[in-house]
Structure formats: structure tokens, C-alpha cells
Amino acid sequence: MVQRNEIVKYLNEVFAEVSFPDYSYNGLQFEGSEQVSKIAAGVDATNEFFAESIKQGADFALVHHGLFWKGAEWSRLDRINQRIVKTLMSGDLNLFAMHLPLDAHPKFGNNAILAGLLKAKVIAPFGGSRGNAVGVLARFAAPITLQELNQRIEKAIGPIATSLEFGKKKIQTIGILSGGGWSSVTDPLVYNGEVDAILTGEIVHQAVAACRDRQVNMISAGHYATEVFGARELGKHLAKKFGLEFVFVDLPTGL
Secondary structure, three states: OEEHHHHHHHHHHHHHHHOOOOOEOOEEEEOOOOEEOEEEEEEEOOHHHHHHHHHOOOOEEEEEEOOOEOOOOOOOOOHHHHHHHHHHHHOOOEEEEOOHHHHHOOOOOHHHHHHHHOOOEEEEEEOOOOOOOOEEEEEEEEEEEHHHHHHHHHHHOOOOOEEEOOOOOEEEEEEEEOOOOHHHHHOHHHHOOOOOEEEEOOOOOHHHHHHHHHOOEEEEOOOOHHHOHHHHHHHHHHHHHHOOEEEEOOOOOOO
């Protein structure tokens, strides 16, 4: 057993190096048990996730997508929100959410982990101004074909959802921005021709013309599927550091 506040303090220290504006209210979002014995990690803060975490005996939940968002604050405790609160209270479950900083973290971040799985070295920030870029630009030791890149992605993440092939047939630099990162096509590095391909979670209609105009490849492998890595690795790390049990609650959305 360990004190909840000790875990929260440590998490705040971990993410201090990637602290920048976010539209999630990051941090401890629901205060449960003061004593923690088991951590559950997952992607989305849903009633199904809370119920399964409690069933697995967890008393501290770590997620990427939390309950509370700026501009979409809860305005009432309707029957849906009441159900969520009741579930959390039934298990005295703490909820800690970390959104963009968990994408951007150099060790536990979704994007840095994905670069490693693809056998590429992170060389620069990607996807936004350099001060708050969430993604990473990574380089392969030698150029690989689009086919080989797709094979590496499918091995590391799962099936490819969409592939926009408007760029080079040989890939050496790849911009990685998990989740809904299609808008990273507007990064100046892409405009300047320094990015051969972009890997993200989901692609929308507007991305097609932007990728074609900039002559860059963009591949999506699922919003959920590209964002399981950070929460899972951080949860494992916390469990090892504090001598706790750990479970990853995998609830794929198919998107």
C-alpha cells in the first residue's frame, strides 16, 4: 500500500518537463481511496473502464482521456454523470488523467514509444510550434519502402485504417502524432519537405487535399490503437516504483 498523494506528487513531477496548455483538466480528477494497492491504466475514462478496473481490484486509475475538458465542462449531474460518479464512489477509485503531456513525454509518451517500436530515432519535435509540439519527428537509419513502413506499423500497432500515398516511395523521416493528429500536416517541417510520411491515429476528409498539395504520405492506424502505449507503460512504471499491482484495461473502440 502507498499513499495516493505520494503517487500524485510523483506524476506531477514526471510531467513537469512537458507542461504546456491543454484542453484537458489534467491531474487528479476524482479523489478516491487515500491508500493505493493496485493501479489500472487505460485510454478512456468511461463507466465501463471504471467498472472493470474496480472488478480487477484497482483503487487508482490512470487514463489518457479523462472526464473533464475545457469548454465541455459538466454543467449538471444528469443520470449519465450520476452513474459515472456512483461507479467511482462504489470502488473508492482515484482517477488521474493526462492528455497531451502523455503524448509528448520523451519516455512515456505515445509518440516516443511508437518511434521506438518502428525502429526510428527521435530527432525533433513535430506537430505544432516547437514550444508545444506534441508529436515527434523520427528518422530511420536507412530509407525504407512504404510497404516496409506499413508492415512495421501493423506489427507495432495493428491494422492500418487509411493510407494516403502522395509522397516519396522511400521513407527516411516520419512525423508521429498519435490520436487525432492529422492536422500535423500543416507543420512547417512538412511544408519544407523535411517529412516523408506522417503516422497518426485518424484521418479526416480535409487531410486529403492538404497531403496531396504537400506531397506527403499519411497513414492512420486508429485513434485508440495509437494511444494505448503511454498509459500502459506509465502504469507499469508506477507499479514497479511503488511496489503495487498493475492491470491494463483494454477496451478498443475500433476507431
